[in-house]
Structures are given as C-alpha cells and as structure tokens.
Amino acid sequence: MENIIFRELNENDWDKGFFELLKELTQSEKLDEEKFKEILKVINKTANIYIYEDIKTSRIIGTATLMIEQKFIRGGGKVGHLEDVVIDKNYRGLNLGLNLIEKIINLAKEKGCYKIIGNCDSNLIGFYKKCGFSNKGIQIAIYF
Ligand SMILES: CC(C)(COP(=O)(O)OP(=O)(O)OC[C@H]1O[C@@H](n2cnc3c(N)ncnc32)[C@H](O)[C@@H]1OP(=O)(O)O)[C@@H](O)C(=O)NCCC(=O)NCCS
Numbered sequence: 327m328e329n330i331i332f333r334e335l336n337e338n339d340w341d342k343g344f345f346e347l348l349k350e351l352t353q354s355e356k357l358d359e360e361k362f363k364e365i366l367k368v369i370n371k372t373a374n375i376y377i378y379e380d381i382k383t384s385r386i387i388g389t390a391t392l393m394i395e396q397k398f399i400r401g402g403g404k405v406g407h408l409e410d411v412v413i414d415k416n417y418r419g420l421n422l423g424l425n426l427i428e429k430i431i432n433l434a435k436e437k438g439c440y441k442i443i444g445n446c447d448s449n450l451i452g453f454y455k456k457c458g459f460s461n462k463g464i465q466i467a468i469y470f
Contacts, residue, residue, distance in 0.1 A: 335375040387414040406434035408444035427457040
C-alpha cells in the first residue's frame with residue numbers, strides 16, 4: 327500500500343490517532359500533549375515505538391514497540407522485547423501486521439539482539455507463528 331509509511335513515533339504525533347489505536351489493544355485513555363511528549367522521551371531512553379501512518383489521512387494505523395535489554399549473559403548479549411503490537415481494525419488482513427513484525431525483527435538484528443521475546447494471548451499464536459516466532463515457556467505476571 328503506497329499510502330502507508332513506516333517510521334518512528336515522534337513528538338508531533340500526539341493528535342494522529344495513536345491513543346485511539348492503542349485502545350484496540352487495551353485500556354488507553356488519551357493523555358494531554360505535554361504528558362505525551364514527556365512520556366515519549368522517557369520511553370525513548372530504552373525503547374523505540376514504530377508506527378505505520380496512512381499519509382492520505384495523516385492517521386497512525388499500526389504500531390509496535392521494540393525495547394532493547396542489555397544483558398551480562400551471552401557475552402553481554404542483547405534481548406529485544408516486542409510490545410504493544412496493534413493494527414487498526416480497518417486495516418487488518420492486509421499483511422500489515424506480518425510486515426510490521428518483519429521490520430521489527432530486522433531492526434532487532436541490526437541493533438545486535440540475539441532474540442526477540444514477547445507475550446500474546448493464545449488466539450494470536452497462529453499470527454506470530456506466521457511471523458517466525460515459536461511458542462516458548464509460560465508467561466508469568468503480577469498486577470498491582
Ligand atoms: C494481531 C494483528 C496485529 C494482526 O494484524 P493483521 O495486519 O490483521 O495481520 P496480517 O494481515 O499481517 O496477517 C498475517 C497472517 O497472519 C494470519 N493471522 C492474522 N491474525 C491471526 C490470528 N489472530 N490467528 C491466526 N492467524 C492470524 C493472517 O491470516 C495472515 O496469514 P495468511 O497470509 O496466511 O492469510 C491484529 O489483528 C491486531 O491488531 N489485533 C488486535 C491487537 C492485538 O491483539 N495485538 C497483539 C498483541 S500481542
């Protein structure tokens with residue numbers, strides 16, 4: 327789709343539908359512009375948020391976050407953490423999700439990661455297998 331561009335989220339993206347998109351993933355009320363910019367700066371210390379923008383509408387229609395974790399193990403290896411993957415419901419089924427994950431995998435390789443890990447619901451295993459992932463271990467969580 328020639329009207330869809332891939333790039334990093336930046337501080338000018340506050341009003342381009344990013345929060346509405348995240349709402350399709352989980353509870354995500356819109357923050358004010360100042361808070362958006364402040365949090366993006368904090369996130370960008372350890373992670374990068376990548377997006378698809380439909381340049382015809384100037385709306386953000388897909389996103390994924392790659393966080394890089396520096397380790398002592400594996401000779402000072404790096405692990406990529408895949409987070410907050412979502413494609414706007416009006417743009418699903420067009421291979422944009424698959425394409426987005428492929429881009430994240432390439433970025434993680436370029437940044438020197440030896441693997442990418444992430445969590446997903448069991449109904450999404452099929453999607454992630456198509457992206458090259460395999461089912462590994464069991465997720466644990468504690469919510470406060
Ligand atoms: C999961 C999601 C990102 C997939 O995006 P998408 O752009 O619709 O997916 P694609 O069109 O790239 O699909 C690629 C392949 O995966 C398959 N696929 C997509 N969703 C799937 C699912 N839930 N289960 C099994 N296979 C799936 C597609 O059929 C396609 O395979 P095909 O080419 O053989 O037909 C999207 O459905 C979404 O945003 N869901 C809501 C948010 C969410 O759950 N995010 C994941 C959090 S871990």
